Amino acid sequence: MPSMEEYAKQPRDARIQRLTRTADELAAAVKGQSDAVLSRRPDEKNWAAKEVVCHLRDAEEGFTTRFEQILAMDVDPKLAGPSADRMAEERQYLRNDAAEALAAFRKRRQETVAFFGTLIPAQWDKGAIHPVRGRITLDGFLTLMAWHDDNHLDQLTRALQGRA
Amino acid sequence: MDFYEWVRHLSWVRHLTIHGMPFSYYARLNRAQQAVYRKSDEITEVRLAQPAVLHPAVAALGTALATEDRAQVQRATERLIRGLTETLGVPPVQVEVLAARPHAKWGELHGLYTVERGKTPKIQLWMRTAKQRRVVAFRTYLRTLLHEVGHHLDYALLRLRDSFHTEGFYKRESSLFHQLVAERRAPGSSVEAWFHRPPDERLAHIAATPDEVAHALEGRSARALARRPAAAAWAPVEVVCHLRDAEETFGERFAAILSMDEPVLPEVGPADRWAAERQYLRHDAATALAHFRRRRGESLETLVAASPVDWQRGGEHRTRGRLTIDMLVAIMAWHDDNHLEQLTRALEGRS
Numbered sequence: 001m002p003s004m005e006e007y008a009k010q011p012r013d014a015r016i017q018r019l020t021r022t023a024d025e026l027a028a029a030v031k032g033q034s035d036a037v038l039s040r041r042p043d044e045k046n047w048a049a050k051e052v053v054c055h056l057r058d059a060e061e062g063f064t065t066r067f068e069q070i071l072a073m074d075v076d077p078k079l080a081g082p083s084a085d086r087m088a089e090e091r092q093y094l095r096n097d098a099a100e101a102l103a104a105f106r107k108r109r110q111e112t113v114a115f116f117g118t119l120i121p122a123q124w125d126k127g128a129i130h131p132v133r134g135r136i137t138l139d140g141f142l143t144l145m146a147w148h149d150d151n152h153l154d155q156l157t158r159a160l161q162g163r164a
Numbered sequence: 165m166d167f168y169e170w171v172r173h174l175s176w177v178r179h180l181t182i183h184g185m186p187f188s189y190y191a192r193l194n195r196a197q198q199a200v201y202r203k204s205d206e207i208t209e210v211r212l213a214q215p216a217v218l219h220p221a222v223a224a225l226g227t228a229l230a231t232e233d234r235a236q237v238q239r240a241t242e243r244l245i246r247g248l249t250e251t252l253g254v255p256p257v258q259v260e261v262l263a264a265r266p267h268a269k270w271g272e273l274h275g276l277y278t279v280e281r282g283k284t285p286k287i288q289l290w291m292r293t294a295k296q297r298r299v300v301a302f303r304t305y306l307r308t309l310l311h312e313v314g315h316h317l318d319y320a321l322l323r324l325r326d327s328f329h330t331e332g333f334y335k336r337e338s339s340l341f342h343q344l345v346a347e348r349r350a351p352g353s354s355v356e357a358w359f360h361r362p363p364d365e366r367l368a369h370i371a372a373t374p375d376e377v378a379h380a381l382e383g384r385s386a387r388a389l390a391r392r393p394a395a396a397a398w399a400p401v402e403v404v405c406h407l408r409d410a411e412e413t414f415g416e417r418f419a420a421i422l423s424m425d426e427p428v429l430p431e432v433g434p435a436d437r438w439a440a441e442r443q444y445l446r447h448d449a450a451t452a453l454a455h456f457r458r459r460r461g462e463s464l465e466t467l468v469a470a471s472p473v474d475w476q477r478g479g480e481h482r483t484r485g486r487l488t489i490d491m492l493v494a495i496m497a498w499h500d501d502n503h504l505e506q507l508t509r510a511l512e513g514r515s
Contacts, residue, residue, distance in 0.1 A: 090452075091447075
């Protein structure tokens, strides 16, 4: 699994290609798994497989919302801190249907890839201030998303095996 | 120990507020007491000269209850009661907020007003239910508070020799309540109308919404809450989930406006897409309400802490133009009304 630094060195197209594969990879991983298995947390704190899928769906919306803000502003917007666990609790991920969540993620991801396709070179350098990571450009976000996908696919595989 | 034994045990107790207990004092009163009763019954309201002055204290009480912290509720309760006694020009009263309500077969004790010769009168209020130890709903707590203040006013303001639970007494309690809490406007009230109402009134209004939603959902089955009145109209549970997620967005907008100089406020949703993607129909309504309540409490904390200058700070919204915090609070009040109305319709099977 490439690190963030390794992804950053990859051509933009390769990183975008990585994003286009994720929905299928998720579908392959959850195929044939019962709702009970998809809903099983490996331990009290770690997410079940379906929570990982829901997280990717909602994170995708979060990413594109921020991208629109970055493009619309003359200065770098300040982003809020991460709240993934709170979202999992509040949006009741464990009650979701994993297949529906995956379909929604697939659609959001297609929109993200289409959005990246519309960017002109100067726009890739526009950015935002992340509370933990500091300034991130849109190009940096593409890197982050590629790594984020890998990270959560790995987490999902572990969850299906009952590992935290 | 039954109720009456308990009352005798607390021989110094003058007035008890036991919800659900019938009051049939009149026939058992002597003639002098009956005269006091009739006088109490004739007075149906207590007017506050400038109720809006007390609205921040009411909003702060809602916020304090949302934190579930007894010390904060104590301070907020003292502030409101002191405001009431000062506004009405009556002597102060001692205030004590306690945790779980005492209870027995007869019910739960919500509040208590006691007077002892030579001592400052005292109001005691319990902020948690007896068995489940849940924090009492804001409107219920405020009603109890005003009820106990009502006993104090009977002696200190109306100069009655006793304080009975008459119809007039309850009307006075209600008159105070309605001056302190902005009631829901008829559906169709516009954002502009809300914008022209004082900020304190808007805050009090939005502080009451979680309780109103709770009241609307009370006793409904999960099946009824997930029933859409028409194919394209939301079920009750979807309305609650929408309020919860919209509150998250309001919170993000406040944070963006307060941390940046005129930020762009990104478009979110649309709401129907959220309902479908986040699978609102599968959610548990009570849990969604609890999370909406928590988010609303956080919004109120932010808004109460923000200065008047902060309230005029704003951001640019693509379709609505510049939105200040002041305007967003008006939008919240309107949005609450709109969706409470939708919730009521959905519960009645109307789209």
